[in-house]
Structures are given as C-alpha cells and as structure tokens.
Amino acid sequence: MVAVVLPAAFLGVFFLYPVAAIVGRGLTGDGLDRLVGLHASASFRNVAWFTLWQAVVSTVLTVLVALPGAHLLARYRFRGRAVLRALTTVPFVLPTVVVGSAFAALFDRFGLDDGTFRLQHTVWAIIVAHVFFNVAVVLRTVGAFWEGLDPAVEEQARVLGAGPWRTFWSVTLPRLWPAVAAAASIVFLFCTTSFGVILILGGPTRATLETEIWRHAVWRGDLASATALAVVQLVAVVAMVVVANRLQRRRAIGGRPSARRPQRPTKRLLGANLALLATVLLLPVAVLVERSLAVGDGYSLRHYGALADRVNLLPVSALVALRNSLLFAVVATALALVVGGLASLVVVHGRGSVSRIFDLGLMLPLGVSAVTLGFGMLIALDDPPLDLRTSRWLVPVAHALVGIPFVMRTLVPTLRSIDDRLREAAAVLGASPTRVFREIDLPIAGRAVAVGAAFAFAISLGEFGATSFLPRQPDRLTAPLALFRLLGTPGDLLRGQAMALAVLLMLLTAACVLVIESRGRFGSGVVRGDL
Amino acid sequence: MRRVLLTVGVGVLAALGAITACGSDPPSATSPESIVGQTITLVTHDSFRVSPGTLEAFTTETGVTVVVQSAGDTGQMVATSILTVGNPLGDVMYGVDNTFLQRALDAELFEAYESPALVNVPMSLQLDPGHRVTPIDFGDVCANYWIDRFDDDLPVPATLDDLADPAYRGLLVVENPETSSPGLAFLLATIAEFGEGWEDYWRLLRDNDVVVTAGWEDAYYGEFVSGGGDRPIVISYASSPPAEVIYADPPVDTAPTGVIIDTCFRQVEFAGILAGTTHRAAAEALVDFLLSDTFQEDVPLNMFVFPASTTASLPPAFVDHVVLPEDPHTLAPADIGANRNAWTERWTEIVLR
Numbered sequence: 115m116v117a118v119v120l121p122a123a124f125l126g127v128f129f130l131y132p133v134a135a136i137v138g139r140g141l142t143g144d145g146l147d148r149l150v151g152l153h154a155s156a157s158f159r160n161v162a163w164f165t166l167w168q169a170v171v172s173t174v175l176t177v178l179v180a181l182p183g184a185h186l187l188a189r190y191r192f193r194g195r196a197v198l199r200a201l202t203t204v205p206f207v208l209p210t211v212v213v214g215s216a217f218a219a220l221f222d223r224f225g226l227d228d229g230t231f232r233l234q235h236t237v238w239a240i241i242v243a244h245v246f247f248n249v250a251v252v253l254r255t256v257g258a259f260w261e262g263l264d265p266a267v268e269e270q271a272r273v274l275g276a277g278p279w280r281t282f283w284s285v286t287l288p289r290l291w292p293a294v295a296a297a298a299s300i301v302f303l304f305c306t307t308s309f310g311v312i313l314i315l316g317g318p319t320r321a322t323l324e325t326e327i328w329r330h331a332v333w334r335g336d337l338a339s340a341t342a343l344a345v346v347q348l349v350a351v352v353a354m355v356v357v358a359n360r361l362q363r364r365r366a367i368g369g370r371p372s373a374r375r376p377q378r379p380t381k382r383l384l385g386a387n388l389a390l391l392a393t394v395l396l397l398p399v400a401v402l403v404e405r406s407l408a409v410g411d412g413y414s415l416r417h418y419g420a421l422a423d424r425v426n427l428l429p430v431s432a433l434v435a436l437r438n439s440l441l442f443a444v445v446a447t448a449l450a451l452v453v454g455g456l457a458s459l460v461v462v463h464g465r466g467s468v469s470r471i472f473d474l475g476l477m478l479p480l481g482v483s484a485v486t487l488g489f490g491m492l493i494a495l496d497d498p499p500l501d502l503r504t505s506r507w508l509v510p511v512a513h514a515l516v517g518i519p520f521v522m523r524t525l526v527p528t529l530r531s532i533d534d535r536l537r538e539a540a541a542v543l544g545a546s547p548t549r550v551f552r553e554i555d556l557p558i559a560g561r562a563v564a565v566g567a568a569f570a571f572a573i574s575l576g577e578f579g580a581t582s583f584l585p586r587q588p589d590r591l592t593a594p595l596a597l598f599r600l601l602g603t604p605g606d607l608l609r610g611q612a613m614a615l616a617v618l619l620m621l622l623t624a625a626c627v628l629v630i631e632s633r634g635r636f637g638s639g640v641v642r643g644d645l
Numbered sequence: 646m647r648r649v650l651l652t653v654g655v656g657v658l659a660a661l662g663a664i665t666a667c668g669s670d671p672p673s674a675t676s677p678e679s680i681v682g683q684t685i686t687l688v689t690h691d692s693f694r695v696s697p698g699t700l701e702a703f704t705t706e707t708g709v710t711v712v713v714q715s716a717g718d719t720g721q722m723v724a725t726s727i728l729t730v731g732n733p734l735g736d737v738m739y740g741v742d743n744t745f746l747q748r749a750l751d752a753e754l755f756e757a758y759e760s761p762a763l764v765n766v767p768m769s770l771q772l773d774p775g776h777r778v779t780p781i782d783f784g785d786v787c788a789n790y791w792i793d794r795f796d797d798d799l800p801v802p803a804t805l806d807d808l809a810d811p812a813y814r815g816l817l818v819v820e821n822p823e824t825s826s827p828g829l830a831f832l833l834a835t836i837a838e839f840g841e842g843w844e845d846y847w848r849l850l851r852d853n854d855v856v857v858t859a860g861w862e863d864a865y866y867g868e869f870v871s872g873g874g875d876r877p878i879v880i881s882y883a884s885s886p887p888a889e890v891i892y893a894d895p896p897v898d899t900a901p902t903g904v905i906i907d908t909c910f911r912q913v914e915f916a917g918i919l920a921g922t923t924h925r926a927a928a929e930a931l932v933d934f935l936l937s938d939t940f941q942e943d944v945p946l947n948m949f950v951f952p953a954s955t956t957a958s959l960p961p962a963f964v965d966h967v968v969l970p971e972d973p974h975t976l977a978p979a980d981i982g983a984n985r986n987a988w989t990e991r992w993t994e995i996v997l998r
Binding site for chain 2 (some may be wrong): 198211214215218219234312313317318319329331332333334335336337409410416417425426427428429481489492496497498504544582583584585586587588595598601602603604605606607608609610
C-alpha cells in the first residue's frame with residue numbers, strides 16, 4: 115500500500131498539481147486559442163519537426179556509440195574498470211557553455227575548425243554534444259542489465275554455428291532490448307528538453323519546443339503562447355513514453371543472473387573501445403583540466419587554492435557552493451531511491467493499469483520543460499499547508515523528480531528479468547513475501563539500484579535549469595550556478611576558477627559514483643556466491 | 646566627438662554631493678518601533694551581491710531583518726513575480742531594469758512609494774513619475790573592443806555607423822535580443838540612434854558578417870578574442886574592461902579591452918514595493934536603505950554598476966577604470982514595453998532568416 119501511495123503522492127503534489135496549475139492558468143487566457151492556432155503556424159511546424167528529428171538522430175547515435183562500451187563493461191574485467199565507469203557520468207555535471215568551448219578548442223587544436231568546417235552553430239554541434247552528455251545513460255543502464263544476462267546462451271549459439279554478428283542480432287539484442295529501450299527513452303526525453311545545448315551550440319537560428327517555451331514565457335512575457343507549446347510538449351512526451359513502455363514490456367524476457375566468471379578482454383578489443391570512449395568523453399574533460407591549471411603562460415594549482423575564498427561576485431565561496439550541491443544531491447538521491455524504488459515494485463508487481471500508470475507518470479518529469487515545472491511549483495505550492503515556494507526542500511525535490519526515472523529505468527528491467535521460479539522456489543521453501551524481496555529481488559537488483567542512485571546523484575550535482583527557476587536564498591548557491599556566475603563576468607582569474615570548480619565538480623561526481631557503486635556490487639556479490 | 650568620454654572622478658561626484666548635501670541616511674517615513682523585529686524578504690536576481698555586513702547595518706538601524714530570495718536572471722525574476730502577483734514571494738523587489746520595467750508596471754507588481762532619499766537621485770534616472778519604482782543603480786551596455794587588434798591601419802571604430810563599415814567586416818559579435826539582456830540593449834541603442842532607419846542599419850550589419858550568439862557567455866568566451874575566439878568587437882558592458890583588470894591573472898595594469906562609448910545604452914535598475922506586502926512600513930524603510938550611502942557605496946564593486954545616489958562616493962578601483970558615457974542612448978520604458986516584441990521579431994526576420 116505504501117508502495118502505491120507514497121510515489122503517487124510525491125508525483126501528484128510536486129509534479130502533476132504544479133503542471134496542471136500552470137497549464138490551467140495559461141489556457142484560461144488566450145492559451146487555448148494559441149493552441150488551436152498552432153497547426154497553422156509554419157514556424158511552429160519547423161520547431162516541432164526540428165525538436166523531433168534532432169532528438170531521434172541524437173538518440174540513435176548515442177545508442178550506437180555506447181553499445182560497444184556497454185559490452186566491454188558488462189562482459190569483461192580489467193584494471194580501471196570501476197574508475198572508467200564512474201568517469202562516464204561526469205558529463206552530467208558540466209555546464210553546456212564549458213563543454214561547448216572545450217569542443218571548440220578541440221576542433222581548433224586538431225585543425226578542423228579552420229574556417230572551411232565549423233562545428234559551432236551547426237546542428238552537428240548539437241548532436242555531438244547530446245552524444246557526449248548522454249552516452250553514459252546507455253553505457254550504464256544497458257551495461258548493468260547486460261552483466262546480469264547469462265553468457266551461456268550466446269555460447270550455445272556460437273557452438274551451433276552462428277557468427278559473432280548473427281549471435282548479437284539474434285540472441286543478445288533481443289534479450290538486451292528492454293534495457294536498450296529504457297535507456298533510449300531517457301536519452302530521447304533528455305534530447306527533446308535539452309536547453310543550453312540548443313541555444314549555445316546550435317546558434318541563434320535553431321529552436322526547439324523547450325527553448326521556445328522559455329523564450330515566450332521569460333523574454334516575451336507571453337504565458338499563453340508558452341503554455342500552448344508546453345501542452346504540445348506534454349502530449350508528445352506522454353505519447354512517446356507510452357510507445358517506449360510498450361516496446362520495453364513486450365520484449366522483456368526472464369533470465370537468471372550469470373554465475374559465470376567474467377573474461378579478461380583481448381588487448382585489441384579493449385584498445386578500440388577505450389579509444390572510442392576517450393574520444394567522446396575524456397578529450398573535452400582533458401581540455402578543462404588543462405585550462406583549470408593554466409595561469410599566464412605556465413601552469414599552477416592557484417585557481418584551486420582560490421576556490422576556498424569568496425570572490426566578491428559570489429554570495430559564498432565556491433567550496434561552500436560545492437558543499438551545498440553535495441547536500442542537495444544526497445537528499446535528492448535518497449528521495450529518488452525511495453520513491454523510484456517503491457514505484458518500480460508497483461510497476462513490476464502491480465496490477466496492469468496501476469503498473470502502466472506508474473510506469474508512464476514517473477517518466478514525465480524528464481520530458482517537461484524546466485519553465486513549466488518551475489513556474490508551476492511557484493503558483494501551485496503557494497498556500498498553506500503547501501507554501502513551499504521558498505522552502506529549502508524544493509530544490510532537492512525538483513532534482514529528485516529528474517532522478518526518479520533513472521532509478522526506475524535501471525531497476526524495472528532488472529526486476530522483470532528475475533526468473534519468477536526463483537521467487538516461487540523461495541516461497542515454497544517458506545519465505546514470506548518480504549523475505550523473498552529481501553533475499554531474492556534486492557540482492558539481484560543491487561547493481562541496478564546502485565546505477566540508478568549514481569545517476570540521480572550526478573544529475574542533482576549538475577542540475578541547472580530547474581534550480582535556476584526556483585527561488586533560493588543566495589547562500590544556498592549550488593556549484594553549477596556558481597560556475598555560471600563566475601563565467602558571467604570577464605577576467606582570466608574568474609574563468610580559471612570556473613574551470614577549477616568544474617574539474618572539482620567532476621572529481622566529486624566520479625568519486626561519489628564510485629562509492630555508491632561499490633556498495634551496489636557488494637549486494638549482488640552475495641547472491642552470486644549463493645547460486 | 647559628440648560624446649565626451651568621462652572618466653568619473655571622486656572629485657566630480659564629491660562636488661555633486663556637496664551641491665545636494667544632506668544627511669546620508671534619510672529619515673524613515675514611519676516610526677521605527679512599529680517595524681522592530683519584523684523580517685522582510687527582498688526578491689532579486691542572481692547577480693545581486695552585497696558585502697557581508699551591509700544588510701546587517703540595516704537591521705541594526707531599523708530592527709528589521711532582511712531575507713534575500715533570488716529568482717534567476719532579470720527576465721525570470723519579472724516573469725516569476727508576474728505569475729505570483731497578489732501573493733508575492735517577498736516584500737521588495739530589486740533589480741528590474743528599464744527594458745523590463747513597463748511589463749512589470751503593466752502587471753501592477755508594485756505599490757507606489759516616494760522615498761525621501763530620491764532628492765539625491767538625478768531626474769534622468771527617475772523613469773516612473775508615479776514612483777511605483779525607485780532607481781537604485783545604473784550602468785551601460787556598450788560595444789567592447791580588443792585593443793591589440795587595432796592600430797593606425799585599422800583604427801578603433803568610433804560610431805555605430807563604423808561597425809557597419811566594410812572596413813570592419815567580420816569583426817563584430819552581438820547577442821540575440823530575443824534571448825539576451827545585452828543583446829536587447831544593443832538593439833535598443835540602434836533604434837534610439839537611427840529611429841525608423843534601424844532596420845536598414847541591421848541589414849548593413851548582416852552584410853558586414855555580424856555573428857549572433859544566444860547569450861553573453863558564448864559571445865564573450867566563444868567568439869570574442871578574450872575567450873580565445875577571433876572577433877575583436879563584442880557587445881558587453883562599460884564595466885567589462887575594469888573586470889578584465891580586477892580579475893586578471895596574472896595581474897595587469899591596464900585592461901586589454903576598451904569601450905566604444907558611442908554604442909552605449911543606459912540600463913537603470915529599480916526597486917519597488919511588491920503589491921500585497923504585509924510589511925509596508927518595513928518595505929519603505931528598505932527602499933530608503935537601498936538609496937542610503939551604506940548600500941549605494943557597496944554597489945559598484947559588487948555588481949559593477951554605478952550608484953543612483955549622487956551622495957555616494959565611488960571606490961578608487963572603479964574610478965580608475967570605468968568609463969561613464971556622458972550621453973548614452975536611451976528609450977522611454979513605455980516605448981520599450983509597447984514595441985519590444987515587435988522589434989525583436991522584426992530583428993529576427995532581418996538578421997537571422
């Protein structure tokens with residue numbers, strides 16, 4: 115019962131009610147007319163089409179780039195594996211303007227940006243950045259699921275004469291499908307609602323529903339038009355999630371966790387995969403590290419040392435902002451784990467319609483614009499007992515709303531893949547349902563929980579959009595907001611400190627992800643020994 | 646040169662201060678005992694900064710505690726406040742500027758209050774005769790140039806017309822006025838200068854290969870020389886060159902950038918008492934405090950803008966480096982409010998399509 119009520123209440127109060135309030139407000143004005151008039155607008159059709167196709171292309175490319183890496187992480191053991199895995203989540207915490215300039219610098223360095231071909235302000239800049247930001251989602255969610263699949267099935271196929279590609283297409287991919295669909299649907303939603311990437315990297319001529327909602331609401335003061343677009347976005351997201359959930363359910367195949375000892379990779383395989391991952395993920399990061407150390411013509415740690423002192427541009431020192439971010443992230447992750455975990459159980463074990471509604475509802479916050487949610491919270495949560503507008507809880511709650519889908523998208527496919535016979539066997543042997551959950555589901559799903567928690571954590575650490583829309587006391591500045599402020603005033607000192615803060619934020623993220631995941635591994639190790 | 650570059654000296658302001666000399670802290674309109682112990686909320690934008698102890702001075706003086714709530718940039722703050730009109734997030738708003746002012750006034754965000762401290766504020770800054778808002782600070786958005794890129798062969802452009810001259814082709818980066826505050830200010834400067842002819846001017850700029858970015862950050866750090874780009878002219882602030890000195894690393898004596906003062910547009914920031922406040926007397930005291938020398942003298946080095954009050958003296962670091970255009974471009978807030986959406990739409994068609 116708690117499993118149903120708590121997530122439903124959380125989603126209802128902090129998402130559905132605010133969104134309904136702002137949509138209602140917008141539509142009671144001229145919003146309804148604007149909504150009806152949209153289909154006749156050529157600029158709206160352009161925006162809607164561009165939103166869709168850039169998201170589809172970005173998602174497909176992200177999956178293609180990430181699958182080899184997911185295979186490597188799932189099937190092989192090698193030195194530095196845990197660190198590599200943790201490092202893949204760091205793009206989440208990097209502000210777009212920083213990543214954009216890192217990419218530009220890279221192109222410059224390799225002579226690609228010599229005037230004949232320019233990445234900045236093209237649609238390719240958008241797509242490359244989307245792959246960079248989202249590759250970890252596929253890598254990790256699919257990787258964690260893949261690890262749980264028994265490789266004996268592939269080996270049997272090979273023994274029966276199937277080549278490696280045939281085996282992948284006919285045996286591996288169908289079994290992986292639920293995880294791929296889950297990861298791809300998250301990436302797709304991220305790409306449809308991405309903001310800085312479109313504005314900064316895409317240049318002034320490109321617009322998506324997300325950027326148009328913001329432009330109308332904030333810059334033009336036109337809530338009616340913004341709401342009309344927000345309704346379109348909401349409907350599109352609901353439709354998309356319904357389809358993705360169908361795909362995910364239909365293909366779910368029961369399996370047993372592998373008891374096999376993982377292999378060590380051949381040098382060539384490892385090398386090729388690492389090169390791909392490094393190109394996409396680590397080169398821009400390396401540029402940032404270099405910049406954070408550069409002082410004049412030499413290198414120094416000076417910018418790092420300066421982070422403890424408050425620059426007069428910031429209300430608190432950068433280190434305090436980093437601490438604030440950490441606290442918010444801990445609370446947001448705990449919320450996401452509790453709500454997302456309970457909701458996952460409902461999705462897997464609940465009755466048909468309840469299960470489907472939970473599966474759909476808790477995905478929606480990923481696909482709704484920060485403006486809609488932020489403004490919705492402001493006008494909905496403004497009366498006692500829910501006068502939360504200036505509450506310190508609002509920021510972690512908003513972060514948790516984005517983290518919950520990650521927890522669910524890693525957890526649900528894994529819980530579904532657990533062979534029911536295991537549960538039945540336990541029940542026959544006299545285990546209570548709680549005991550079955552504790553002894554069967556939890557240990558097997560440990561890895562998935564850890565991956566989901568790691569994502570929720572990294573996302574909270576790096577969240578910018580919704581945070582900037584919620585009222586805050588200045589001393590509760592978060593690290594991404596501090597970074598943005600440092601980059602908002604000229605001066606090499608400020609830029610150096612911003613880069614140093616970005617690097618610290620990345621290191622902190624990687625370290626925390628490493629810790630979170632080592633606990634998850636412990637959980638699943640126990641059951642492996644028992645099997 | 647039509648506009649005289651005026652490096653502001655303490656002397657000038659001291660002279661002005663002497664003319665309008667009066668007590669630095671004007672008396673509050675209400676008796677202090679009625680507000681002692683109250684806590685009021687100041688709603689502001691993310692760029693709001695004060696030195697530690699400044700707001701505490703207000704508490705010591707009046708017994709009123711101030712809680713600061715920031716709500717995004719100026720555009721977000723105004724949009725947020727319009728949504729919450731009648732049940733405001735706080736008691737006083739600080740930071741709405743002349744480009745957003747009319748929208749805030751149309752939404753009836755504020756209760757009128759004529760602060761006695763306004764006697765120290767030039768009439769040119771008092772843009773709302775109904776006193777629904779009170780000017781607190783001002784600054785200018787201007788084209789900045791990278792000094793090293795100009796010499797005798799290519800002199801620094803002096804006017805808006807120069808920027809459209811083919812000799813300066815491919816040198817300018819501007820921000821989109823649909824998504825950026827300095828971008829909008831620069832568009833308004835061209836409208837103030839050329840009137841109906843602004844559309845033709847922008848066609849010339851487009852032909853001259855102007856680059857447009859979404860925001861200030863990607864203009865300054867992506868396209869401008871300072872951040873490693875190759876364009877030597879960018880739309881930024883009159884206070885950007887001093888920031889290049891104050892935040893230089895390693896330290897430098899002079900700024901690598903300069904300001905083209907003929908291109909400047911004046912931005913004035915206001916404070917207003919939010920309609921629906923339950924702490925009217927304390928809110929009035931806070932508006933008075935925002936115009937007091939204690940707050941006004943704290944403004945320049947924290948927010949890189951000029952204090953509105955002529956009795957406030959300026960810090961030396963500011964005086965040495967910041968230029969103050971004598972005759973910047975301006976437009977009436979009512980004009981801006983009535984036309985800005987139409988102007989930016991037209992601009993988009995001319996420059997981006």
